[in-house]
Amino acid sequence: MTVIAWIVEGTWPACVDAARRAAPDDSEIVLLHVTDPEVPEAAHAAYAGLLGRAHPRERRPAGRWGSDPGTELEHLAADSAGELLAAAAERLGRPCRRSERVGRVEREVVAAAADAELLVLARDGDRARVGPHSLGPAGRFVVxxxxxxVLLVWPHAAPRTGALPPPPPDPAD
Amino acid sequence: MVVLACAVVRPWGLPEAVVAVPAAGVVIGTGAITLEHARAEAERLGPVIGFLAAVLVLAQLCDDEGVFRACGAWMARSAAGRPRRLLAQVFVTASAITAVLSLDATIVLLTPVVFATAARLGARPKPHVYACTHLSNSASLLLPVSNLTNLLAFAASGLSFTRFAALMALPWLAAIGAEYVVFRRFFATDLDAGAQAPPPGEPPAVPVFALVTVGCTLAGFVLTSALGVDPAWAAGAGAAVLAGRALIRRRTGPKALVRAAAVPFLGFVLALGIVVRAVVDNGLGAALGRLVPDGTGLPALLAVAALAAVLANLINNLPAVLVLLPLTAPTGPGAVLAVLLGVNIGPNLTYAGSLATLLWRRVVHAHDAQVKLGEFTRLGLLAVPAALVLSVLALWASLTAIGG
Incomplete structure (x- = not known):
């Protein structure tokens, strides 16, 4: 059996804990992180919009005029994904597989879950109130x-303030 | 027109200067622009280019001194695991750096630092990186040095440095405020996700010398403009002080300093100025002249800013400002500043700065997996009209209060 824990910045510890509790001892846990290429692309694009700054020699040391900050961001993103998965693996405290993907986040997660028996994810929306807004667009798509x-967990303790909304009025009244 | 197209789309990955400088020779050689006009353009652009070189060197040396690293450390420490706090600090830092050290510094030098800071806190990087890209444009309104478009307009407007800053202070704040409100709402989910406190460690030393030099340079801008001296000298002096110190401490060499001045870029600016002048002389000026409204009332300012924003998105803000300046300068500084609001805030709409660059990137990267910047474009559609309208209102208020 394969259990996938979707590791996202900010909400991942709850996911790791839930995966540890939910996965039987003989199952394989996969820690999955997806990097959104839109962020480095925005830096590439901002640099492309600077007219006249490109340098004849493509490869220049980072942080110099004529070096594309998007390229540096790609390296930084890969590094930070690796560090995040390492931290998650340490918290998990049992053997696991790490999977790093790059692409449209919600679609990559669904694709990665194709052969899994369980997908663990944390709510990625408004965490202050229970209700439909507690799922962000990406979480909604994956669910x-x-x-x-799917095992859907709260990133922290579930909010206590969220009483159920009043039931819709009974048409008989 | 072909030259302008080549400069904007950058075929064959050559630096733009390689195309633009011979092109400037061609337009002079074929008589598309008279030698007199070319010389006048060069004389007008000369001080601007010197100013630009000084600011580029200053920003690069600040980076060498660790100013940007120190900014990152400060943001990480005081954000203390709260992404909303971090966003506010990114806004403050990016706005200040763009205003003082130009938009190039924010895009090339600050953006990687901000990404690394967000990653170190385990915060989602997208709102913070996008804030850098947006503010590199919309926070570049305050000072003539903030953006090359400002330097060009500053030379054409006849305003003093302090008057320029006084008139643009309110629009600058209005644009940043509008962006901040849009960002807080647009990225509410990502900002809710939380982050960790930074891992403890020795904070890097604060580069006091570099910060004091930049502060003195700013004071120098005010002083030189009060004395009627070209403020480019203040920027040059600031760059010279930092360069001298770096040379004495052997942290940099003469070659690195020349590289920091980005000579091909300076050549490109001069050549582009001459080419655009030729295009304007040969009919574009007359054609656009009918579109540019007269007057400095609020509707006229809004129309000028909107026209400038559209043109900046179609070609690029640099040629756009070169085309619009001769048409608006006779109307007065109010119209020139409205052009700046349009060309500086407008580019956030199409992410690569202009439609032309965007289309070309599509062609070049046709075989790669396409990264769609749908979210970035949606953000621009919300932020640009809000920032543009508010800043034009603020400019109108400033013009009424201080007088053009």
Whole structure:
């Protein structure tokens, strides 16, 4: 059995803890991180918009005029994904596989879950109140399209303030 | 027109100067621009280019001295695991650095630092990196040195350095405020996700000398403009002080200093100025002249800013400002500053600064996996109109209060 824990900045510890609790001892846990290429691309684009600054020699040391900050961001993003998964693996405290993907985040997660038996993810929306807004757009997409059972956890303790909304008025009244 | 197209789309990955400098020779050689006009353009652009070189050297030396690293450390320490705090600090830092050390410094030198800071805190990097890209444009309104477009307009407007800054202070704050509100709402989910406190460690030394030099340079701008001296000298003096110190301490060499001045870029600016002058002389000026409204009332300012924003998105803000300046300068400084609001805030709409660059990147990267910047474009559609309208209102208020 394969259990995938979707590791996202900020909310990952709850996911790791839930995966540890939910996965049987003989199962394989995969820590999955997806990097959004839009962020380095925005830096590439901002640099491309600077007219006249490109340098004849493509490779210049980072942090110099004529070096594309997007390229540096790609390296930094890869490094930080690796560090995040390392921290998650340490918190998990049992053997696991690490998987780093790059692409449209919600689609990559669904694709990665194709052969899994369980996908663990944390709510990525408004964490102050229970309700539909506690799922962000990416989380919503993954929950709706996941090909396997999904374990949806709160990143911290579930908010206590969230009483159920009043029921809709009974048409008979 | 072909030259302008080549400069904007950058075929064959050559630096733009390689195309633009011979092109300037061609337009002079073929008589598309008279030698007199070319010389006048060169004389007008000369001090601007000197000013630009000084600011580029100053920013590079500040980076060498560790100013940007120190900014990153400060943001990480005082954000203390709260992404909203971090966003506010990115806004303050990026706005200040763009205003004082130009938008190039924010894009090339600050953006990687901000990404690394967000990553170190385990915060989602997107809001903070996008804030840098947006503010490199919309926070570049305050001082003539903030953006090359400002330097060009500053030379054409006849305003003094302090008057320029006084008139643009309110629009600058209005644009940043509008961006901040849009960012807080747009990225509410990402900012809610939380972050960790930074791992403890020795904070890097604060580069006091570099910061004091930059502060003195700013004071120098005020002083030189009060004395009627070209403020480029103040920027040059600031760069010279930092360069002298770096040379004495053998942290940099003469070659590195020349590289920091980005000579091909300076050549490109001069050549582009001459080419655009030729294009304007040969009919574009007359054609656009009918579109540029007269007057400095609020509707006229809004129309000028909107026209400038559209033109900046179609070609690029640099040629756009060169085309619009001769048409608006006779109307007065109010119209020139409205052009600046348009060409500086507008580029956030199409992420690569202009439609032309965007299309060309599409062609070049057709075989790569396409990265769609859908979210970035949606953000621009919200932020640009809000920032533009508010800053034009602020400019109108400043013009009414201080007088053009």
């Amino acid at each position: 709706d399209h996941a090909p396997c059972p």
